[in-house]
Amino acid sequence: MHEFLLALIGGALIGLSAVILMATNGRVLGVSGIVAGLLPGSGAQDTTWRIAFVAGVLAAPLISILVLGYTPPVHMAAGPALVIASGLIVGFGTVLGSGCTSGHGVCGLARLSRRSIAATAIFMAVAIATVLVRSTIGG
Secondary structure (H helix, E strand, C coil), X not given: CHHHHHHHHHHXXXXXHHHHHHHHHCCXXXXXXXXXXXXXXXXXXXXXXXXXXXXXXXXXXXXHHHXXXXXXXXXXXXXXXXXXXXXXXXXXXXHHCCCCHHHHHHHHHHCCXXXXXXXXXXXXXXXXXXXXXXXXXXC
């Protein structure tokens, strides 16, 4: 129950941050787009709030651990090379799909965007297929 409650609070905070960003900046909370705007050559002029957002994303788990005194168990079945390669593939996918789960799944669905509904359906179907394949081959 404790982990469920933490996940519920985390989900509510993600939703709240999406609403605050839209209300204050008129921007959709798409993490991949926010981070991409910090990369050299992106042409983004509004880096201050992007840096603050990324700093908050990185600091939040550390603050949570300090305040709650709880570190959730983490088990990684893959080595560092596979994790890095997977991250790069996910990054490529967010560029290819013009957004990520936060942009399409949280904000796009809330706005009833047809493009986001299609994107979310596709990445959820691929995620389900991946889990089924991994469980079948014993991954």
